Amino acid sequence: DAGVIQSPRHEVTEMGQEVTLRCKPISGHNSLFWYRQTMMRGLELLIYFNNNVPIDDSGMPEDRFSAKMPNASFSTLKIQPSEPRDSAVYFCASSFNVGGNTEAFFGQGTRLTVV
């Protein structure tokens, strides 16, 4: 398996533009997670899905952020409009979620820079 695939790896955009990050989870996994990593705040869970349904989006910072999972093999995280403080590395992870045994597999991340 190729693992969790994220695209793009790097994104530089201007403030106010829409940004869409993409993720393809590992085939057969039923949970998908979006994390954000910054020096100041560390690793934060933004939202996670189980069987394509959002379970907990309490980590989504504000209405500018939205995430979708239209099917088991694809998810997007969208920021509209983007702001410089959104600059971070965004990770997608997936797992086969059985009870509490959540061994998550991470993608390589998307490094977002908003100028």
Place this chain on the structure above:
Amino acid sequence: AQSVTQLGSHVSVSEGALVLLRCNYSSSVPPYLFWYVQYPNQGLQLLLKYTTGATLVKGINGFEAEFKKSETSFHLTKPSAHMSDAAEYFCAVSDLTGTASKLTFGTGTRLQVTL
């Protein structure tokens, strides 16, 4: 909700010396515990996990961790550090909500290995 605390944001050891990275957890139910490693510009990679059974868990790259319920700890150790172990290490606990669970991460410990 479950949580983890990692003592020491930076740890420096000499090559060949013992590595000890500390993690304490808070959980209202028997926890599932994880250690992940992150190398520069990479995603997180699972080192080892504790679910049930043997409390001493062995992982990749010679790392191991011991689950101590009485101390609510899950410290990570390696008998002899190697230069290639320099990375950031994250402890995580599985937080079960209904039938789905998410990983809650600690703030990370950056390990430096010196000659």
